[in-house]
Amino acid sequence: xxxxxxxxxxxxxxxxxxxxxxxxxxxxxxxxxxxxxxxxxxxxxxxxxxxxxxxxxxxxxxxxxxxxxxxxxxxxxxxxxxxxxxxxxxxxxxxxxxxxxxxxxxxxxxxxxxxxxxxxxxxxxxxxxxxxxxxxxxxxxxxxxxxxxxxxxxxxxxxxxxxxxxxxxxxxxxxxxxxxxxxxxxxxxxxxxxxxxxxxxxxxxxxxxxxxxxxxxxxxxxxxxxxxxxxxxxxxxxxxxxxxxxxxxxxxxxxxxxxxxxxxxxxxxxxxxxxxxxxxxxxxxxxxxxxxxxxxxxxxxxxxxxxxxxxxxxxxxxxxxxxxxxxxxxxxxxxxxxxxxxxxxxxxxxxxxxxxxxxxxxxxxxxxxxxxxxxxxxxxxxxxxxxxxxxxxxxxxxxxxxxxxxxxxxxxxxxxxxxxxxxxxxxxxxxxxxxxxxxxxxxxxxxxxxxxxxxxxx
Numbered sequence: 001x002x003x004x005x006x007x008x009x010x011x012x013x014x015x016x017x018x019x020x021x022x023x024x025x026x027x028x029x030x031x032x033x034x035x036x037x038x039x040x041x042x043x044x045x046x047x048x049x050x051x052x053x054x055x056x057x058x059x060x061x062x063x064x065x066x067x068x069x070x071x072x073x074x075x076x077x078x079x080x081x082x083x084x085x086x087x088x089x090x091x092x093x094x095x096x097x098x099x100x101x102x103x104x105x106x107x108x109x110x111x112x113x114x115x116x117x118x119x120x121x122x123x124x125x126x127x128x129x130x131x132x133x134x135x136x137x138x139x140x141x142x143x144x145x146x147x148x149x150x151x152x153x154x155x156x157x158x159x160x161x162x163x164x165x166x167x168x169x170x171x172x173x174x175x176x177x178x179x180x181x182x183x184x185x186x187x188x189x190x191x192x193x194x195x196x197x198x199x200x201x202x203x204x205x206x207x208x209x210x211x212x213x214x215x216x217x218x219x220x221x222x223x224x225x226x227x228x229x230x231x232x233x234x235x236x237x238x239x240x241x242x243x244x245x246x247x248x249x250x251x252x253x254x255x256x257x258x259x260x261x262x263x264x265x266x267x268x269x270x271x272x273x274x275x276x277x278x279x280x281x282x283x284x285x286x287x288x289x290x291x292x293x294x295x296x297x298x299x300x301x302x303x304x305x306x307x308x309x310x311x312x313x314x315x316x317x318x319x320x321x322x323x324x325x326x327x328x329x330x331x332x333x334x335x336x337x338x339x340x341x342x343x344x345x346x347x348x349x350x351x352x353x354x355x356x357x358x359x360x361x362x363x364x365x366x367x368x369x370x371x372x373x374x375x376x377x378x379x380x381x382x383x384x385x386x387x388x389x390x391x392x393x394x395x396x397x398x399x400x401x402x403x404x405x406x407x408x409x410x411x412x413x414x415x416x417x418x419x420x421x422x423x424x425x426x427x428x429x430x431x432x433x434x435x436x437x438x439x440x441x442x443x444x445x446x447x448x449x450x451x452x453x454x455x456x457x458x
Contacts, residue, residue: 011081011116012071016063018087018124026085027070027199034197035062041193043129045221050128052089053273054221058194060086060094061210061217064107064115065196068210069203078252081114087122094119098271106216106264111209112252141166142230142280143223145215148309150336154295155234155283161298170222172215189222212256216265216279224275231279233257236288237429238335238391240281245407246390248383259284259414281415285425288335289342289436296343306347310336313380318353321369328352329365329381334388341443342436354381358444365449385453392434393455395427404430 013026020030029035037058045054067082074080088094100117107115144156146169160167170189192214219231233240235257243254255261262279269277283291296302311318311326311333318327326333333352340347349355350367359365362378394400404426412422441451 011083012067013083014063014067014070014085016059016066016084016086017120018122026083029063029066031059031087034066034199035059035194036197037194038191039129041191044188044190045193045225046129050130052126053093054225055126056086056088056090056094057217057221057272059088060103061214062194062196064213065208065210068111068113069196069205069208070198072204073207076250078112078250079114081116083116083118085118085120087120089122089125091119091121093272096271099268102264102268102271106261106268107210107213109264110212110255110261139166140168140226140228142232143168143170143219143226143228144232145170145172145219145234147172149234150305150308150310150339151234151236151239151283151288151291153301153304153308154291154299155232157295157299157301157304158291159232159282166228168222168226168228170219172218188225189218192218207251209252209254209256212254212261213265215256216262220265220269220273220277223277224269224273229275229277231262231277233262233279233281234283235281236283236286236291238288238433240284241407241411241426241429242335242387242391245394245403246387248387260410263414285429287339287342287429287432287436289339290432292339292345293343296345305345318370318372318377320350320353320367325353325367326351327377327380328354328357329377329384331384331387334384338388338436338440341440357450358448360447360449362449382453385450388437389454391430392437395430395434 014029015024015026016029016031016035018031020028020033042058045058063084063086067084071080071082086094093099094117103117104115107113141163142159144152144159144167146152146156152172156167156169168189171191223229223231240257243256244258247253259279259281266277266279269275286294292305295305309326311328312330313327318325326336328337328351337347337352337357353367353370354365355367356365362381363373366373394404397404405423408423408426409419411417411426412419415422441448441454444450
């Protein structure tokens, strides 16, 4: 297991409360000012009975995000140190040793930082919200995170084949389109119900590892309110395990879709809510291409894959004549394009800014109407290609065998399977990723700038 590096920088103290207090050493985060709730979306988490603990869980998730984005990570080290004080309705519940221990374990493991949590009693209670007219889940059997992503769309549909109408889709995005709906019925969990804002300008830190905690907290709340014990993680193998197998330079591994992290969230929900949930990974041992192929083969929603979005880039960085496109060259886009090829499908070239990956040079591959060429985008492209290529290079590699074996051991412990089974499954996944990657790059031709950057196809 990867250890959290000790912080060599001063501790950042943040105080989260209902109103501004006297100025002190702590940075103030005010509920209603820096953490703002969208009433319509919040109501989708408020059923017949108002439960202040749910509101507090959302505040805790928002407070962690506020801290994570507030403090820039050091240039030569990853870890930071936070002391976070949060006003809650039920101080005794949050102060319980098993709750606080589980919370620290989950957040520290995910972000790679050192966290201290202190709780105070709210001075005023939050106003109750209820919505008896909401179409509550009936016969719910599983929670599935739902977003614009390809895996999310595919696995939500495949889960419906397994659980029928018992699948509850929880929207994890912030856009109004593509929200779960059923005719004109009002459904629960239509959006993340809060936003986090800085005191001024923009948040300085962009890594935002706490997003995984936010999404896990939201899905756990939905499971608790729906009275179900199964949460489906839609990520396929490369997306869930790749960021841990191939971390970026000095960065702490990204565990946001990894069973080692969801294990910790399961313990938190058991301690805080007395509710046992199990995060399941139905596509963990499948490539994204295999998941997409299963989706278009087995689901009535098969045609909707084409409208999904995978790109990491913000729209303002990659516009083409004012229209929104995916960049086509970040790691997420490279995995998407490889997977579409592996599934025997195709997309229009103008879906991406980098329309032609067969071009001789990086610059020539972009749309002629794209005017924002930067060195940063080139570095994103190289990093995206290298991530895919290095992951492929781990297959049947003696040099990488200890890393594969160590990760298999961690997965075996988290999933409750034997070390041997985990090692066989992980090795096989890496081979299939390698085969899909090599086939995709090969299809681009011998002069492709992508092929020029690869090591495993030379």
